[in-house]
Amino acid sequence: MKLYEKYPIHLSNSLSGEKEKFETIVPGFVGMYVCGPTVYNYVHLGNVRTFLTFDILSRYFRFLGYKVRYVRNITDVGHLEGDVDEGEDKIGKKAQLEQLEPMEIVKRYTEDFHTVTRQFNILPPSIEPSATGHIVEQINITKKLIDLGLAYEVNGSVYFDVKKYNQSHHYGILSGRNIEDLMESGRDLDSQDEKREKIDFALWKKASPQHIMRWPSPWGEGFPGWHIECTVMSTKYLGETFDLHGGGMDLKFPHHECEIAQATGANGKSPVKYWIHSNMLTVNGQKMSKSSGNSFLPSELFSGSHALLQKGYSPMTVRFFMLQSHYSSTLDFSNEALIAAEKGYKKLSNALTLVKALSHSGNSTINTEAEKNLSDLIDQCYQTMSDDFNTAKTLAVLFEMASQINTWVSQKELLNEVNAEGFKKFKATYISFMEEALGLKEEKSVNNNLLDGTINVLIELRKKVRMDKNFALSDKIRDDLKGIGIQLKDGKDGEMSYEIEQ
C-alpha cells in the first residue's frame, strides 16, 4: 500500500470552495502548475510565501510516493502594466528605464529568483518554461480561438470574446464573479475602443513602433497577452486537463479566470481539477506589495537592513515562521513574531541534531503506553499534513516529538521503554518530516573546521579547569565566548557542546 493511499490527501479546492479528497487523473502521478514570477524586479518576501506553499505541496506529494511533474513558469514577456490597451510590457518598460536589453533584465531577475528560492530551500520545479520560449504555441492557440469564434482581431491585436464564451460556458466560475456586474462596474477608460466589451482581454497585442519586444504573427508584429502564456505552458507539459494549478490569491481574478476561459474555449474541457490559492503576506495588516512600498527583499531580511526590521533573520527562521500558519490564511509580518519563530525553530533544529546522534541500545523493557505514544505521534505527522497540508499542526506534533527526544537525551534509560524498531521509525519520521516534507534544514552556524577545532580546544581546556574546580576561570572562558556569540552548554556527564548565536 502506497503512503498516499494510507494517508489520502484532502485539500481546499478554490474552484468548488470545498475541501475535497485529492484524486489524481492518472493514479500515482501528480501534474501541477504554478504561476511563477514576472522577472522585472527582485522578488520580495510576499512572493516567497507563494513559492514556499507550493514547494510544500510538491514535497509532500513526493513524500507520499507520488511521481510529480511540477511546472512553474517564468513570465518574461506579456505582463502588462496598467490598462491593457495602453499598457506597457513590464519587462520592456524596465529595460528602457535601465537602458538594458530586455533579455538582460530577464536574466538578472531570474537569477535573483533562483538565488532566493535556493536560500529558502525551495526546490526547483521539474520544468521551468518561459513565455518567450512559447511564442509559436501562443500564436497557435490564439488562431484556434479566432477560428472557434471566441476571439476577434482589431488593428493587429486579438481579444478574447468573454461575452461570447459566456453563452456556452461560465465565465466567473472560479472567482464567483458575475459577468453583467463586470461589464457594468469597473472603470471606464477612454482607450478601450478596440475591445467589444471592457471585460475582454488581450491574447495578442500589436507592438507600437517603440516597443522593443516583438514577434511576427498573422496579425502583424506584436507580443502575447499575459494570460495566454500560462494556458499554453501548462497544457503543453501537463495535458489539456491536469491535476492542480496554484498561484497567489491575487491572481485568482482575472488571471486564473481567464486561463480557464481560454483553455476551456480552445480545448472544450476544463483545464484544472484542483485550484489552490495561497494567501497574502501582510505587514501591519496591509498586503505586502511593491506598489504599496511595504515590501522588503530577502537580502534585507537576512541582514536586517530595512526600516521595518529590528534585526536580521535567517532563511530557516522565516521558512518556519511561514509554516506556522496555514497557506490559505493571511499571515501578518512582525518583528515579535519573527523573534518568537527564531526561538521556536531553534528548538526543533536542536532536537534534529540530537536525534541524529541518538541510538537505541537494543535492550528494552517495553512500556506499551510509551510505544503507543510514539506510533501515535508518527501517525499524526501524516494525518495533519494530509489534511490540507496543515503545516502549523504538523509543527505542533514535531514539537511534541522534540520534547520526547530531549527527554531521551537527558534520561537515556527511558529509551529502553520502547523497542528498537519503534525508535528507529520515530527517528526516521522526525528527520524526514523536518528535512524532506517541510524542508527545514539544520542551520549549521559553523561550517568552518578551523573554528570548530579552536572552540574544541577551549572546551577541552575548560573541562580540565572545571575538574580542578577553578570555577572563576571556567566561567571566564564561558563568558568570554558568550561575549563573541558562542554559547557553551554543560552536559550532565561533563560533556560540553556549543552553539553559535547570530
Place this chain on the structure above:
RNA sequence: GGUCUCGUGGCCGAGUGGCUAGGCAGAGCUCUGCAAAAGCUCCUACAGCGGUUCGAAUCCGCUCGAGACCUCCA
C-alpha cells in the same frame, strides 16, 4: 458600489458542534558549582448581540471592526 475572506488568550497562530492545539513571552519548580539548555507545573481565549441545539469559538441572522479582489501584483 459589487464579489469574497477574516475577527481566537500579553503576542503570533491551529482548530470548525461536546475532548489539551502549538510556539513566543510571563510565573514557579527540578536538574546544575553557577549559567545556558532541557524537563515538569501554572497562566485556558474565541469581536458584540440575538437565534438553532441537550450542548457553539465552531451552524444561522444582525451589528461593529479589519483586509483582499473588482486596475499591475505571489
